[in-house]
Amino acid sequence: MNKPQLASAKGEKSAMSEEVGMQEMVTLKTIAETLNTSNDLNLMLDTVVGKLLELTGLTAGWMFLINERGDYTCVSDYNLPPALLRKDKEPMRTGTCWCVNRFKDGRLNHAVNIINCKRLEDAVEFQWGDTHDITHHATVPLRSGEKMLGLLNVAAPAKEQFSDSELALLQGVAYQIGSAVERMRLYRAEQRRADLYAKLGEFSTALGLAVNECSNSDAFSLKVVQLIGQHYDWPFATIIQQKNGMFVVQAAYADDKVRTLSSTPLSIEVASHINHVINSHRVTSLSGTQIAEIFTLCKPDQTTNSIASGIAARLPYHTPEETGILVIGIGTSGPAQADREVLEALAEHIAASWESLKLAENRRELARMEERNRLARDLHDSVNQILFSLSLTAKGAESMLSGSEQLLPATEAMKDIRALSQEALKEMRALIMQLRPAGLEAGLLHALQEYGTSQGLQVVMNRTGMRSLPRNIEEALWRIGQEGLNNVRKHADIPSAEVTLKLSNHEVVLTVTDQGKGGANRPEASSGSSLGLSIMKERAQSLGGSLEIVSSPRKGTTVTAVIPLPFESV
Known part of the structure; x- marks a missing residue:
């Protein structure tokens, strides 16, 4: 090749590199603009996946978000082959694959080529349907700083290899998506925290107005779970109380219904965890198995599919024999930090209302005692003295009439009057003793x-x-x-x-x-x-x-x- 031809080839290569670079810049700019168009996470992810495939010439993509426990959720997909759409996208909701396993193991830190896709291999093996000739995909970790959030997968028919430049572009897009996901999570968390605290004020006001309607601890617990169900979106709430050394479910809210429960005790394992809640004085997580047992005691005819876990807080009553625990069931998304904070505040509000109830009962009891004492004094100073005077008068009249046989009927009548007055006096003294117990x-x-x-x-x-x-x-x-x-x-x-x-x-x-x-x-x-x-x-x-x-x-x-x-x- 002569010098003019070599220079021409270098120029064409440079022009192509510039064109590729410009295309990457356009892609990143378009993705960045798309990520700022909505605060709805699912809508935003669907839009950005579709835009990414359009700009890169790829045909299919899907995104997994993976939590700390390793549970994954397919939050977005675009143009999936029919084989992966069967039974409401069951292949994308169940099972496992190489990329998810490697993410859980901490071995997936950058964009890589996946030689084979296990989900598509299963689709071919079990004849789930057309795979659109897709056999391989690239997988890119979604992250925000050091926090790993999930995976982005993209593919195209008959495409088995992605170039380094393609993987680098996907890596840049994934960073943008991860930052946007974390930003949206923080926004939603703060929004939920604000909503929960606003509802806390409404709950506290309603409980303060209703507390005087409660006559005992069972009625109080029933009112508490009823108001929690009315003001919050938690699917399940219950109060567990310690009675005679055992923990029993006292009242529960589930399926928009409130009910009191029989005194069926909790198992030793769950009771041990509840003891841990009491001793720690902090909001504590409950596993799916533990919350399921508590829910089954409350609703034996229902399943716990909508409740994945729970959190529990000690109700700081001042008297040890009235130890209570407030338990909340959480949906599949799991408890957020805001839920824990508000549950702890709820427990404090409930305990304060319980103390108000006890003080109101004491005030009513003191008022009853004062009224009984007043009535006892009045009876002693009036009716009791009159009966005593009547007894003495009858006795005197009986003595005056006893010397005459002609007045014998009158004497007998006076004896009867004296006996009746003494019996009435005895009854009156017994009544006064009952009104005002001495000793x-x-x-x-x-x-x-x-x-x-x-x-x-x-x-x-x-x-x-x-x-x-x-x-x-x-x-x-x-x-x-x-x-x-x-x-x-x-x-x-x-x-x-x-x-x-x-x-x-x-x-x-x-x-x-x-x-x-x-x-x-x-x-x-x-x-x-x-x-x-x-x-x-x-x-x-x-x-x-x-x-x-x-x-x-x-x-x-x-x-x-x-x-x-x-x-x-x-």
Whole structure:
């Protein structure tokens, strides 16, 4: 080749290089402009893949995003061959391939040629359909800085090799896509965080208005999960409470429905993880298996396909026997940092509302006690004194009339008046004692013994076990024991009774026994229409307990109240 021909060849080569360089610049510029056209991730990726194939002359492309656990999702595809479109793109959603495996192993750091595509090989082997003569593809890692995000794959019919310049161009495009994906993820994360915190304010306001409607912990838990379901997009929410040393699901929200649950305990494995949540004082992740067990307890007739994992936060109640855990089920996308932050804030708001509920209950209880004390004082200062004066007057009149036989009927009438007034005075003193119990601060058994003595009964006290009783349970047992001793005085026709208090870790049992004539022959007792017995049962049932009455003409009567106790940390 002579010098003019050599110079011409060099010029043509230089011109081609410049043309290729310009084409690469146009491609990168067009991709950059395309990446800034939308904040919708899927729409943006579909558009950029299509534009990349148009500029490079390739025909098919697809993109995988791969999370920290190695789970991949095909987020975009363009012009896939029919073999990969079968059954709603099942080949792109399931199975594995060389490029994904190499990405997981950390061995895919730059654009490379893939000799064979396993998905297309399977399509040919199992005759899934036409592959458009595509057998190979190039794969390029998507990254933002040091963070690996996924893979970009591109291919064309009968193309088995990509040149170094083509791979370099694809590498540059992949960097642009990776940066745009990360930018959009950050934008969406901040947008979600803002939305979640805005909903937190609405939730807190609604809970503050509704808390006074709750009468106990079950009603409170039910209201909490209901409001979480109304304000947030989490598919599942539940509150787990520690009762008698075991964790049980108390209330749950799922499928737009709220329900209370039976006291079925969690398995040892899940309970151990819940204990870890309590001890760590931080939001903790739950695996798919763990959240599935909790969900199954709440919705045994449903599957957990829409819930891939969960997060749990401790509800920082001040009393150890009321330890609670708030559990949230998360969809297939997994929990974001914003979900964790808001769940922790939710737990604080719920705990504050719980304390407000307890304070409101205490205020109502103090108001009831003050009203009973006021009524007791009024009865003592008015009706009680009048009855006492009536008894003394009747006794004086009886003495004045006793010397005359002609006035004997009047004397007998005065005796009856004095007896009735003394009985009424006794009943009034018993009523005042019930309204304003004296001696309860010295202990339940001491107070019942004092009350029995004031009613003219000899009361034998027995006690088994030792632990403190919550005030509401102690007062309920006091009222039940009072009514039991009243029944002994009125109906047993015997001046003695036995009171037994049995305390265990899980329950308290109060028994009032007499050896009198029994109340089985009283129609109102056997039919359950007795007001006193009904009130006793209501008191026990209001605390989740039960009341049993066994009466026999030969063996007397036994009243047994069983009330469950909250878990007490030692």
